[in-house]
Amino acid sequence: MFEKRDSYTPAEAKRAYDHLDQLVARKTLTPRQAGAHRRHIASRVRVALKPSYTPQAARRAKTEIEKLTEAGTITMKSAAAYRAHITKRTQAA
Template sequence: MTASQSELRKLLREANYIWKDSPLFEKKQSYTPAEAQRAYKQLGQLVAKKSINPRQASAYRRHIASRVQVTLKPSYTAQAARWAKAEIVRLTDAGALTMKSAAAYQAHITKRTIGA
């Protein structure tokens, strides 16, 4: 083994050590919709820079989607309900909410709309 090969192996071991100690993407226990969208953009940038592969990014996106929390109200006016439903659709289109979660949120809003 030449000196350059041993140096290369040493650098690879150090890079692997750094990778394990400082992850590129920090997972959280819960996300607001805005935090979820920022995280999705960050994941897109990491994939574009080839820091992580698309499969890893997909796993992170599934993690985020399962932990998005939307603040719900006990009651809604007709106008507030329209705005909230539009917001739910926007978040679903952006990928911050799963279809199943979006349907549950819309049902919650519909059930609690005053004067509808």
């Protein structure tokens, strides 16, 4: 079936989402059950943040945050908090 974990990296969350999609396709889980698992995963995704960013690294990090949001791996509120963290810690050029 599907095993829940205490925390997920973004890559692990994406794999878990893909696994849930497969389980729904095989009719092992209902879409409603899969949705509950997705909410569980989304609330436990951890993103590694650095203490400071160069402007180029900040752009890359924000792009990655945007990709994670579009994939549904992290929530909109979490993405906004991560972007604010990155902006606050970006070194002035």
